[in-house]
Amino acid sequence: MALYAWKGLDAGGKNVGGTRDADGGKALRQALRKDGIFITELSEVLATGGGKAAKTSVAAGNKPKSLLKRDVNFGQLMERVRPQEIAVLTRQIGTLLAAGIPLAETLAALSEQSDNKKLERVLAGIRQKVNEGTALADTLAEHPTLFSDLYVNMVRSGEAAGNLDAVLLRLAAFLDSQLALQAKVSGALTYPIIMMVLGSLVMGVLLVVVVPQITAVFEDMGKTLPWNTQLLIFVSGGIGSYWWLIIPLGIGGFFGFRRWSRTPKGRDLLDRVKLRAWVVGPLIRFVGVARFSRTLATMLAAGVPVLTALEITKKVLNNTVLERVVESARDAIREGESIAVTLRKSKQFPSMMVHMVSVGERSGQLETMLENVAAAYEREVDGKVARLTTILSPAIIVTMALVVVFVVFSILTPILDMQNFVQ
Numbered sequence: 001m002a003l004y005a006w007k008g009l010d011a012g013g014k015n016v017g018g019t020r021d022a023d024g025g026k027a028l029r030q031a032l033r034k035d036g037i038f039i040t041e042l043s044e045v046l047a048t049g050g051g052k053a054a055k056t057s058v059a060a061g062n063k064p065k066s067l068l069k070r071d072v073n074f075g076q077l078m079e080r081v082r083p084q085e086i087a088v089l090t091r092q093i094g095t096l097l098a099a100g101i102p103l104a105e106t107l108a109a110l111s112e113q114s115d116n117k118k119l120e121r122v123l124a125g126i127r128q129k130v131n132e133g134t135a136l137a138d139t140l141a142e143h144p145t146l147f148s149d150l151y152v153n154m155v156r157s158g159e160a161a162g163n164l165d166a167v168l169l170r171l172a173a174f175l176d177s178q179l180a181l182q183a184k185v186s187g188a189l190t191y192p193i194i195m196m197v198l199g200s201l202v203m204g205v206l207l208v209v210v211v212p213q214i215t216a217v218f219e220d221m222g223k224t225l226p227w228n229t230q231l232l233i234f235v236s237g238g239i240g241s242y243w244w245l246i247i248p249l250g251i252g253g254f255f256g257f258r259r260w261s262r263t264p265k266g267r268d269l270l271d272r273v274k275l276r277a278w279v280v281g282p283l284i285r286f287v288g289v290a291r292f293s294r295t296l297a298t299m300l301a302a303g304v305p306v307l308t309a310l311e312i313t314k315k316v317l318n319n320t321v322l323e324r325v326v327e328s329a330r331d332a333i334r335e336g337e338s339i340a341v342t343l344r345k346s347k348q349f350p351s352m353m354v355h356m357v358s359v360g361e362r363s364g365q366l367e368t369m370l371e372n373v374a375a376a377y378e379r380e381v382d383g384k385v386a387r388l389t390t391i392l393s394p395a396i397i398v399t400m401a402l403v404v405v406f407v408v409f410s411i412l413t414p415i416l417d418m419q420n421f422v423q
Contacts, residue, residue, distance in 0.1 A: 003128050004028050007041040019124040081119050087175035094168030150312045157303040167302045174298040188385040192392040199400045211236040218414050232410040271320045283384045288322045290377040297370035
């Protein structure tokens with residue numbers, strides 16, 4: 001039995017489509033014809049390693065169609081599954097499993113109702129593998145771009161412990177919290193970035209177009225101009241004359257910095273600077289603490305071994321300094337030490353967080369204590385994001401106002417001198 005993707009027309013002439021298991025193309029046509037559906041396009045889905053799919057396409061008259069091939073290949077490249085969709089899917093699977101619906105039926109139902117064609121095909125392939133006896137975690141591991149190591153290991157623990165539904169619901173809550181945290185931070189930076197871009201464009205137009213027309217009258221004065229006016233004319237003339245060089249240098253500098261920041265040395269230095277930066281540094285540190293605590297608590301509660309949990313948690317911090325601390329904690333546990341001792345020695349994690357972890361280890365309630373830590377520092381992140389927004393917006397406005405004042409003052413000073421000279 002193979003899995004087929006099909007398109008056709010129903011009894012009312014409406015375009016319909018979907019995926020379905022069948023013993024062959026002929027059997028699928030007969031089955032759908034009983035439902036009043038006439039197949040116009042048909043393709044066999046052959047699941048392969050790495051989450052990719054190879055398709056053999058046939059049309060209704062058993063002749064390949066180049067149009068279908070283009071739809072399958074080019075269309076798939078343009079499709080994308082958002083993290084929010086994975087979070088919703090995880091919660092739906094957990095809810096249906098908790099209601100007593102078998103896993104294969106759950107995957108079939110979610111595949112049929114999915115609006116994302118790529119996710120629909122992935123779910124159909126996963127369902128086929130599950131029907132063949134493959135573990136769900138092993139099947140999910142074939143799609144690393146959609147399901148992370150954390151996701152796969154939690155599912156594997158849930159399958160081993162027999163509480164897959166509870167693990168998936170916990171995982172869905174974790175994904176929701178991480179997306180909310182990411183949205184808070186990115187949302188706080190969006191408005192200042194937009195203001196900086198618009199302000200830079202306005203100032204660029206002012207210096208390149210407006211200022212040269214006004215300062216041109218100063219050339220016939222035969223008088224020494226103030227230093228600020230000379231500086232303004234120099235900057236305006238430089239930008240107006242060499243914009244063709246400034247733009248590619250700026251773009252090249254951006255991509256060069258981006259490439260350097262991805263090297264081990266560059267990333268390490270940049271991460272250190274981020275943690276020490278004024279205002280932004282504490283926010284980055286607290287976001288890392290919240291991610292560490294929430295991720296480790298979720299994985300330990302799902303039954304993932306602590307060493308595996310620390311190895312995966314290290315990857316979600318996105319900061320080499322904090323990653324090395326977690327790696328040291330993992331090595332210390334192998335030697336019989338506690339997590340709290342390593343975190344305290346590093347001096348990279350807040351003392352309150354380290355103390356709560358130490359209490360959780362001694363009391364045997366590390367998961368609960370980590371969840372409390374995550375909740376506390378997520379609240380701290382909310383406060384710091386609000387303060388960051390409060391500081392950045394006025395700072396950008398004041399900076400733009402000072403630049404405008406400098407331009408206006410540099411233009412008005414020679415004009416006032418001309419009036420006094422005439423009098």
